[in-house]
Amino acid sequence: MVPSPTPNPLSRLLIFPAVLIAALMAVVFVLAAFNTDPPITDPDVYWHLTNARHLVTTHHFIRADTDTFTVNGHPWINFEWLSELPYYYAFLHFGERGLFAVMMLLAEAIILGIFLLAWLRSHEIRAALLTTWIAALLATVSLAPRTLLFGWLCLIAELLILWTYKENKNYTWALPPLFFLWINLHGSWLIGFVFLLVFIAANSITVTWGSIATTAWPRPERNKWLLITALTFAALFLNPYGWRLVAYPLDVAFQQKLTLLYVEEWASLDFHLFRGKLMLAVLLGMAALNLIRRRTWLLADLLLASITIYAALTYSRFLFLAAIVLSPLLALDLKDLLGHQAAKPNKPLINAAAIAILIFGVAHLYPTQTRLHAQVAAVFPEAALPAIRALPPNARILNFYDWGGYLTWNIPTRPVFLDGRTDIFVHEGIMKDYASVLNANQVFEILDRYRITHVLFPRGGPFPYLLLHSPQWHLIYEDPQTQLFARQPLP
Structure with a gap:
């Protein structure tokens, strides 16, 4: 009997699921x-x-504000300094295309990570692919060149470490260096640390209650995890700001109420929008599947899922968290429902051609620098920059919130009223005054208090309308999206 030829490693990779992943x-x-x-x-x-x-x-870390005239010199720490550098160098060398490339690399790595988590939990590639498609749609809530993407990538790495431990693969040594990187990348490390504590607590007790079943680790194993947690916590202090960076996420949660009130991504989930409806469908689907299958839940899974669902329903930005945590659990629910799949003959050449077509399509559709820059110019006051540069050196401009960072980047010598950092402006009361102006409330009192000489705002809205009809202010520049006002000279 002639033995069948052993497939080469390349043909093992060029299977049909690889085409679906590429798609x-x-x-x-x-x-x-x-x-x-x-x-x-x-x-x-x-x-x-x-x-x-x-x-x-x-070559110095920021420790005080230098970009505004409202809080200049006030203490401030750059809590995401490490994740800013890849975006900076990409923009420096490739412009907006570089920003887009870094964002896409992070987004694709996260989606692949979610697929890996889903396959790890279910060991069923169809269930993993299906739930990852759902996760990709939920993840669009933060699909932008954001430092937060680094945080979500770290969370995936942590969950891989925690969930593979159940399969006797011990990578716990990687937790301290992971959190050392994480705290310097993004404040979402706190979510990961809470998850770590919940995972340890859930595996430290024996529970047999309905569909929940967990056997406690032996005492030596619990002690080992406590040591790892202590080392991980110590690693958090290896940062340029010491305890202040460790305490920062707590400050956001408990001291920055206006941040949660006025920033859109901190709003509660809107079930009238597509992502809200999709999240509701995921929750109802998981409930229905568990009624049908009545599978056994690990206590850690139940607790982490509960925390995630609460976070996603309370703040829409955590839909991304739901995509990461719930998708693998949904794949586990779908595992038996999809049934056994009969083996099909592999067609590596056809699969390779399909993947090549997808790669060519992405390369062909990759946005040009001209197109990306045009998108920026349509949103930010690019056309107004010459008029702003021509203002007197002592001009004090009340700028639109979303434009603060753009103005500082393009005109670093001209301090702004506020920018998107939010935290320092909440603490110093600037955000509260800005919100009043935005709603045309106590406008002239606030303009006088900050000695504002110019106002740069988008066209329309109650505040620009009020200035247009005020004898103290006159319009000195406008374009289809921007209006620049100047205060009349005092008599």
Whole structure:
């Protein structure tokens, strides 16, 4: 009997599921490249670029504000300094295309990570692919050149470490270095640390209650995890700001109420929108599948899922968290429902051709620098920059919130009223006054208090309308999206 030839490693990779994964990556690209709200116009990216420029040019970490005239010199820490550098260097060398490339690399890595988590939990590739498609749609809530993407990538790495431990694969040694990186990348490390504590607590007790079943670790194993947790906590203090950076996420949660009130992504989930309906469908689907299958839940899974659902329903930005945590659990629910799949003959050449077509399509559709810059110019006051540069050196401009970082990046010598950092402006009362002006409340009192000489705002809205009809102010520049006002000279 002649033995069948052993397939080469390349043919093992060129299987049909690889085509589906490549298609998923292409869809994520399309969602970003052709979004009606272009991701490249996220306003936060410009103050992140400004922070990175300061670090690279001065070789000193920011410890006080230097970009505004309202809080100049007030203490401030750059809590995402490490994740700003890749965006900065990409923009420095490749412009908006570089920003888009870094964002896409992070987004694709996250989606692949979610697929890996889903396959790890279910060991069923169809269930993993299906739930990852759903996760990709939920993840569009933060599909932009944001530092937060680094945080979500770290969370995936942590969950891989925690969930593979159940399969006797011990990578717990990687937790301290992971959190050392994480705290310097983004404040979402706190979510990961809470997850770590919940995971340990859930595995420290024996529970047999209905569909919940968990056996406690032996005492030596619990002690080992406590040691790892202590080392991980110690690693958090290996940062340029010490305990202040460790305490920062708590400050956001408990001391920055206006941040949660006025920033859109901190609003509760809107079930009238597509992502809200999709999240509701995921929750109802998981409930229905568990009624049908009545599978056993690990206590850690139940607790982490509960925390995630609460977070996603309370703040829409945590839909991304739901995509990461719930998708693998949904794949586990779908595992038996999909049934056994009969083996099919592999067609590596056809699969390779399909993947090549997808790669060619993405390369062909990759947005040009001209197109990306046009998107930026349509959202930010690019046309108004010459008029702003021509203002007197002592001009004090009350700028639109979303434009603060853009103005500082393009005109670093002219301090702004506020930018998207939010936290320092909340603490110093600037955000409260800005909100009053935005709603045409106590406008002239606030303008006088800050000795505002000019106002730069989008056309329309109650505040610009009030200035247009005030004898104290006159319009000195306008274009289709921007209006620049100047105060009349005092008699």
